[in-house]
Amino acid sequence: MSAATEAFLAMLAAERGAAANTLAAYRRDLAQAEEAIGDLAAADRDAVGSLAGEWSSLAPASVARKASALRQFFGFAIDEGWRGDDPSGALPAPRTRRPLPKVMGHDQIAKLFARAEEEASGEDPAAVRLLALIELLYGSGLRASELVSLPLSAVPRDAPFITVTGKGGASRLVPVGTRALEALGRWLAVRPQEPASRYLFPSRGKEPFLSRVRLFQLLKELAARAGLDPAAISPHVLRHAFATHLLEGGADLRVLQTLLGHADISTTQIYTHVDAARLVALVNSRHPLATRATSD
Structure with a gap:
């Protein structure tokens, strides 16, 4: 993973107190995005938009989770001065319905x-x-x-x-x-x-x-x-x-x-x-x- 994404994960752990499972999920989603489009801190809007095709086979809830991780990363990158723009508008925003819980009688x-x-x-x-x-x-x-x-x-x-x-x-x-x-x-x-x-x-x-x-x-x-x-x-x-x-x-x-x-x-x-x-x-x-x- 890039130094920028590692710094973002470190911030989640130190400042937000993110749980280990949450950090693991963010790490996995960000790493997969970087495999597809390269360093996220330098990726342009078109590259970010291309992730919609990469995620086309995923369930809406999975796409929403991945997009949320990237939006938070880009916000962090702007705050750190690594980017002057926010390309997250190019990310897909699927509508998801919260599934009803399975219940035992x-x-x-x-x-x-x-x-x-x-x-x-x-x-x-x-x-x-x-x-x-x-x-x-x-x-x-x-x-x-x-x-x-x-x-x-x-x-x-x-x-x-x-x-x-x-x-x-x-x-x-x-x-x-x-x-x-x-x-x-x-x-x-x-x-x-x-x-x-x-x-x-x-x-x-x-x-x-x-x-x-x-x-x-x-x-x-x-x-x-x-x-x-x-x-x-x-x-x-x-x-x-x-x-x-x-x-x-x-x-x-x-x-x-x-x-x-x-x-x-x-x-x-x-x-x-x-x-x-x-x-x-x-x-x-x-x-x-x-x-x-x-x-x-």
Whole structure:
């Protein structure tokens, strides 16, 4: 990569506190753009516009993500005095629709947890760990990256809360239910002590903690053993189920935003589609005019 793009990535890490996954995505998108048109700090408007052809086979969401990375880079390049113009107007701007989240039904959740609890009925560390993992995914709505990187010090002691570091390094307090606390206690009782690790879910490989990919695999394998479609289940689907089922139970959208760690309420509002029937019933039962008879 060019020195300019490396400097941009360094700025994202130092000044904006971008997460490792975010930096990796920016690095990948910028590197691919440079492979196509050369040094981005020197690329002219026509060269930047030619990226639309390079991206023609990609999904609109992928094109939008790549274009966003380049727009931010060009803004940085102008601020640094490396460019006097902004060629980002030549980038494609596809319209994207936020996809509706996949949601597990209550019966699917019950089957998944029944299988996990059956397998963890003994003292097998792997089974007990998996139960603790899914209890935190569904019981507290953690992101996969937040869950696997939890430090050992995050385990609740005096209060049923854990401090989670989310996107952009933002921290939030997340409640931990009785079931999850019990599962965590069982995991700590069988958690390997050697080699010593500061992470709640240490890895036996080169990584310091369980990887997101391995978590994904473990959940898919559990789903298959529970008689569920593995393709329909992932750590993020369990997070969606947490949000959806809380909303169904009457949770306030602002509270849900806080629990999920969403910076913008519009991100949380996507969950309202799953509970349209409840909202209609609420209007019909609570609106001042609902009890008045309609005129002939």
